[in-house]
Amino acid sequence: MRDRTTLSDVAREAGVSLATASRAINGSADRSVRPELVARVRAAAEALHYSPDATAQAMARGRTTTLGLLVHDIADPYFSAIASAVVRTAEAEGLQVSLATTQNDPAREAALLDLVRRQRARAVVIAGGRSAGADAERDGADPASSALTDALTALARQGVGVAAIGQPVPGVASVAVDNAGGAAALADALLGRGYRRFALLDGPADRVTARDRRDAFEAAARAGGGDVVARERTPFTWEGGHEGLDRLADAGVLAEVDAVVATNDVMALGALAAARARDLSVPGDLALAGFGGISTLRDVVPGLTTVAVPMEELGVRAVRLALGDPATTRDVVEQVGCDVVLRDSTPPLD
Amino acid sequence: MRDRTTLSDVAREAGVSLATASRAINGSADRSVRPELVARVRAAAEALHYSPDATAQAMARGRTTTLGLLVHDIADPYFSAIASAVVRTAEAEGLQVSLATTQNDPAREAALLDLVRRQRARAVVIAGGRSAGADAERDGADPASSALTDALTALARQGVGVAAIGQPVPGVASVAVDNAGGAAALADALLGRGYRRFALLDGPADRVTARDRRDAFEAAARAGGGDVVARERTPFTWEGGHEGLDRLADAGVLAEVDAVVATNDVMALGALAAARARDLSVPGDLALAGFGGISTLRDVVPGLTTVAVPMEELGVRAVRLALGDPATTRDVVEQVGCDVVLRDSTPPLD
DNA sequence: TTGTAGGCGTTATCAC
DNA sequence: GTGATAACGCCTACAA
Numbered sequence: 001m002r003d004r005t006t007l008s009d010v011a012r013e014a015g016v017s018l019a020t021a022s023r024a025i026n027g028s029a030d031r032s033v034r035p036e037l038v039a040r041v042r043a044a045a046e047a048l049h050y051s052p053d054a055t056a057q058a059m060a061r062g063r064t065t066t067l068g069l070l071v072h073d074i075a076d077p078y079f080s081a082i083a084s085a086v087v088r089t090a091e092a093e094g095l096q097v098s099l100a101t102t103q104n105d106p107a108r109e110a111a112l113l114d115l116v117r118r119q120r121a122r123a124v125v126i127a128g129g130r131s132a133g134a135d136a137e138r139d140g141a142d143p144a145s146s147a148l149t150d151a152l153t154a155l156a157r158q159g160v161g162v163a164a165i166g167q168p169v170p171g172v173a174s175v176a177v178d179n180a181g182g183a184a185a186l187a188d189a190l191l192g193r194g195y196r197r198f199a200l201l202d203g204p205a206d207r208v209t210a211r212d213r214r215d216a217f218e219a220a221a222r223a224g225g226g227d228v229v230a231r232e233r234t235p236f237t238w239e240g241g242h243e244g245l246d247r248l249a250d251a252g253v254l255a256e257v258d259a260v261v262a263t264n265d266v267m268a269l270g271a272l273a274a275a276r277a278r279d280l281s282v283p284g285d286l287a288l289a290g291f292g293g294i295s296t297l298r299d300v301v302p303g304l305t306t307v308a309v310p311m312e313e314l315g316v317r318a319v320r321l322a323l324g325d326p327a328t329t330r331d332v333v334e335q336v337g338c339d340v341v342l343r344d345s346t347p348p349l350d
Numbered sequence: 351m352r353d354r355t356t357l358s359d360v361a362r363e364a365g366v367s368l369a370t371a372s373r374a375i376n377g378s379a380d381r382s383v384r385p386e387l388v389a390r391v392r393a394a395a396e397a398l399h400y401s402p403d404a405t406a407q408a409m410a411r412g413r414t415t416t417l418g419l420l421v422h423d424i425a426d427p428y429f430s431a432i433a434s435a436v437v438r439t440a441e442a443e444g445l446q447v448s449l450a451t452t453q454n455d456p457a458r459e460a461a462l463l464d465l466v467r468r469q470r471a472r473a474v475v476i477a478g479g480r481s482a483g484a485d486a487e488r489d490g491a492d493p494a495s496s497a498l499t500d501a502l503t504a505l506a507r508q509g510v511g512v513a514a515i516g517q518p519v520p521g522v523a524s525v526a527v528d529n530a531g532g533a534a535a536l537a538d539a540l541l542g543r544g545y546r547r548f549a550l551l552d553g554p555a556d557r558v559t560a561r562d563r564r565d566a567f568e569a570a571a572r573a574g575g576g577d578v579v580a581r582e583r584t585p586f587t588w589e590g591g592h593e594g595l596d597r598l599a600d601a602g603v604l605a606e607v608d609a610v611v612a613t614n615d616v617m618a619l620g621a622l623a624a625a626r627a628r629d630l631s632v633p634g635d636l637a638l639a640g641f642g643g644i645s646t647l648r649d650v651v652p653g654l655t656t657v658a659v660p661m662e663e664l665g666v667r668a669v670r671l672a673l674g675d676p677a678t679t680r681d682v683v684e685q686v687g688c689d690v691v692l693r694d695s696t697p698p699l700d
Numbered sequence: 701t702t703g704t705a706g707g708c709g710t711t712a713t714c715a716c
Numbered sequence: 717g718t719g720a721t722a723a724c725g726c727c728t729a730c731a732a
Contacts, residue, residue, distance in 0.1 A: 006709055017719040022711065032717055054468040055414060056709035058405045059724050069449075075434035075645070077427065084425035087451050096465065099419075099449040101437050115446065118404040238648075269649045276651070295425075298588075299619045300649045301626070356725055367703045372727060382701055406725035409708050 005048045014044035021045075025052065058120070067095040067322070068116040068124035072104050076266065077294040078311060082127050082165060085315025093323060095122065106131060106147065113151045116160070123161030123322035126152070127314070130167040130208045156326060163322035163329075165314050167208045173321040173329040175314055175336060179209055179291075180216035182307035182338035186289060187220035189340045190259055190305075194349030195287065196226040199253060201244040201262035201271055203236035210236060210263045213291055217261060229256055236263070241270030249278055259287035259346055265294045265306055272300065272345075287346040293338070303343030310336055355398045364394035371395075375402065408470070417445040417672070418466040418474035422454050426616065427644040428661065432477050432515060435665025443673060445472065456481060456497065463501045466510070473511030473672035476502070477664070480517040480558045506676060513672035513679075515664050517558045523671040523679040525664055525686060529559055529641075530566035532657040532688035536639060537570035539690045540609055540655075544699030545637065546576040549603060551594040551612035551621055553586035560586060560613045563641055567611060579606055586613070591620030599628055609637035609696055615644045615656055622650065622695075637696040643688070653693030660686055 011021035016037055024033045024041035033041075044050075058064040067090045071079040083099070090097050098119065102109045109126075116124045130148070153171045156162045161173075168174035190198070198221055203210025218228045230253045234240035241262050248254055262268035268290030275282050282288050282302055290297075293308030313336055321329050361371035366387055374383045374391035383391075394400075408414040417440045421429040433449070440447050448469065452459045459476075466474045480498070503521045506512045511523075518524035540548070548571055553560025568578045580603045584590035591612050598604055612618035618640030625632050632638050632652060640647075643658030663686055671679050 004709095008709080018710085019712085019719055019721090020717085023718090026711085034717065037718090051464070051467050053409075053470060053709055055405055055408045055470055056724090057711075059403075059409055059708090059726095060710035060712080062711090062724070064405060066448075073434065074424070074437060075427075075430050077425075077430075077646075080425050080427075080430040083449075084423065084451070087424060087449060091450065096469065097449045098416075099433075099437060099447045100441065101434070114401070115404075117401050119446065120403060120405055273648065296427075296646050296649060298623065299646060301651055354725095357727095358725080368726080369704075369728080370702055373702090376727085384701065387702085403725055406708095407727075409710095410725075410727040412708065412727095 005050045007050070007052070009048055010041060010045045010050045013048060014041045016041060025050075026057075064120050064122055065095050066098050066119055066121040067319070068098045068100070068112075068119065068121040070100050070102055070109065070112055070116075070124065070126040072102050072128045074099065074101055077296050078265070078292055078309075079127060081295065081311035082315045082318075085312040086125055086127075086319055089316045089319040093319070095323075104131075110147060110151060113148075113155065117155060117158070121160060123163070123319075124152075124155060125163050125165065125315075125318045125322050126169075127165035127318070128209070130164075130169070131204075131206045156330065159326070161322040161324070161326065161329075163318040165318045167212075168333045171331055173324070173332045175317045175321060175334045177209075177309050177314070178335050178337050179212040182291065182309070182340070183213040183216035184220035185340045186261070186291070186305075186307050187217045187226070188224060189342055190261075190287075190289065190346060191221065191224040191226050193342070193346060195258040195346065197256060197258045198226060198228045199230040199248050199257040199260045200228050200232070201241055201248075201260060201267050202231050202233045203240070203263050203267070205233060207236055213263045229253065234267075236267065238266045238270035238273075241267030242274040243270075245271035245274040246278075249274075249280070254280070254286055257286070258349065259289060261289045263291055265290035265292035265297060265304070268304055268306070269296065269300065272304070283345050283347050289346050293341065302345045305343045305346040306341050307338045308341050309338045355400045357400070357402070359398055360391060360395045360400045363398060364391045366391060375400075376407075414470050414472055415445050416448050416469055416471040417669070418448045418450065418462075418469065418471040420450050420452055420459065420462055420466075420474065420476040422452055422478045424449065424451055427646050428615070428642055428659075429477060431645065431661035432665045432668075435662040436475055436477075436669055439666045439669040443669070445673075454481075460497060460501060463498075463505065467505060467508065471510060473513070473669075474502075474505060475513050475515065475665075475668045475672050476519075477515035477668070478559070480514075480519070481554075481556045506680065509676070511672035511674070511676065511679075513668040515668045517562075518683045521681055523674070523682045525667045525671060525684045527559075527659050527664070528685050528687050529562040532641065532659070532690070533563040533566035534570035535688075535690045536611070536641070536655075536657050537567045537576070538574060539692055540611075540637075540639065540696060541571065541574040541576050543692070543696060545608040545696065547606060547608045548576060548578045549580040549598050549607040549610045550578050550582070551591055551598075551610060551617050552581050552583045553590070553613050553617070555583060557586055563613045579603065584617075586617065588616045588620035588623075591617030592624040593620075595621035595624035596628075599624070599630070604630070604636055607636070608699065609639060611639045613641055615640040615642035615647060615654070618654055618656070619646065619650065622654070633695050633697050639696050643691065652695045655693045655696040656691050657688045658691050659688045 024038040164174040168176040232244035234244040289305040374388045514524040518526040582594035584594040639655040
């Protein structure tokens with residue numbers, strides 16, 4: 001029942017050649033079709049319910065209009081905010097977004113990048129979930145190289161526009177979040193409010209984002225006369241944050257701590273829930289801070305101190321980078337700053 | 351620099367014909383290539399970094415492996431939860447998801463559906479944002495037909511698997527949320543807790559989902575001896591809910607009301623924020639309920655009473671429907687129930 | 701089991 | 717300006 005009308009049908013119906021029909025419909029650069037004929041072709045197309053086959057066009061033109069988007073988890077508010085911006089920007093550029101979720105699995109990541117390659121996508125944006133596993137194994141021998149890095153640079157070499165969001169990827173255009181700067185600023189801000197002894201809700205050891213935030217926070221805290229006296233390492237999720245706080249509480253270290261700092265917002269929210277479940281008041285019994293600035297935060301009480309990351313901007317810039325001239329964008333790392341937002345979960349201590 | 355190695359290159363390198371190379375690599379149904387040759391071809395492909403061109407394959411096979419997903423706004427927790435399920439299910443079926451956001455604009459919706467058609471997508475899932483505008487204009491003359499309905503049925507006729515999420519679309523496989531049932535159940539539950547006089551935070555008039563929830567709630571409330579004594583109509587968003595509560599408060603009607611019921615969760619959250627901003631305590635000064643059951647709710651205090659919609663299930667079933675045999679799925683409407691979840695925002699009154 | 705050749709729907713390079 | 721016609725990269729009867 002499919003009315004597979006092709007351009008040939010339209011051409012015949014309009015009484016012109018295939019070539020003319022093609023030109024009349026897409027009005028390519030060599031605009032040279034008589035208006036009268038254009039009208040006739042358009043009318044024929046209309047009458048026949050013609051719809052150009054994007055697949056065939058892509059093949060004939062030798063390029064697609066697909067932008068691959070790889071995120072860890074589209075249900076995560078951080079990534080969905082980024083995705084939203086990516087989709088809008090890509091659409092404005094006339095590109096379709098092909099969405100895939102890596103589910104934080106390097107193997108899936110590789111498979112999806114291969115898919116991007118097979119799709120002959122024009123560009124790909126990959127956000128989050130960078131793991132330092134491969135690098136770590138090599139013990140720093142060649143930290144600039146990992147499976148992901150290799151796959152991305154390979155793609156770039158084949159003419160696919162590539163951009164990474166979050167952690168910069170060596171040799172690949174990246175829009176990098178200044179996790180270290182933000183974490184240090186957070187430490188300073190908390191120190192400024194009188195906090196000295198911190199507990200850290202850390203993410204997985206191989207998670208670069210968590211590592212950067214943790215290390216920078218610790219360094220800044222110490223430099224400012226404070227200290228990180230406890231740390232729990234759990235998954236980078238709500239449940240992880242919940243679990244982390246439970247462990248801190250069970251270990252009885254909360255009493256020795258001025259504030260609990262989570263390496264991302266959803267962990268902080270999980271910790272907040274865990275605190276509530278234990279009848280611990282925030283900030284009464286413990287102060288709490290997160291990292292990210294996800295929109296969910298507007299609904300929680302007390303207001304959660306965090307480091308706001310401009311997620312929309314990340315998405316927009318990544319698409320622009322991915323679509324830019326590879327010659328000039330390769331190896332570009334656009335740093336985007338993040339701002340400490342102090343709220344009621346970490347009131348001044350004095 | 352693109353190493354545009356084609357299957358021909360591989361075939362030549364392996365010393366076999368194009369056909370054999372093709373069979374060896376995709377192992378199609380007519381599996382008939384000698385293992386030895388398969389190995390040789392695979393080795394050649396490997397050596398040449400061959401990557402099959404999905405575009406060409408799609409064209410030769412006459413079908414793509416693309417599933418179009420249209421949502422109102424991917425940053426909305428309701429839709430991102432659905433999208434997450436759709437992506438996972440589609441991937442399990444070997445399909446790529448092409449994501450687009452309608453931004454609640456019927457014109458965009460139409461354009462995106464046309465894009466789906468040009469892409470020759472194998473299936474399309476459309477979630478949310480159904481507007482009754484077109485139907486309303488016709489004054490019920492032919493309520494079963496609207497621009498969206500027409501576009502979707504046209505797609506279906508061309509062999510594209512179609513499924514709608516939320517509101518059923520006439521003639522199209524749909525997985526429908528039982529908004530009326532859920533709203534009625536919510537009304538009953540609130541009546542059961544002693545609430546009688548309600549204020550409604552309603553969505554736009556032409557929004558089918560809002561309308562169904564509102565109407566059913568009102569009917570059930572009245573049937574149970576209660577009443578809806580006030581209603582504010584605002585956008586179906588957080589800001590809309592905020593604004594709605596502000597208006598109720600400014601109008602001074604909150605005193606005459608036992609509970610405020612929002613037609614969706616994000617509106618309820620906005621209302622909650624507005625209440626806080628006015629130093630109104632929930633549930634002390636006003637009881638509040640929402641609709642949807644988005645995951646964000648786990649982080650708000652007090653726990654928000656809502657009607658939980660199984661978002662994951664919606665996504666999974668929609669993909670299954672869209673991929674099912676059109677002959678049997680056409681016009682299928684799978685109702686999915688939703689469950690009232692009573693929480694602290696609407697404590698028993700007596 | 702393997703190879704030959706035609707075709708998928710467009711675009712683009714040529715002549716005319 | 718317009719029209720043949722060769723690609724584009726792959727699949728798949730049909731033959732061998």
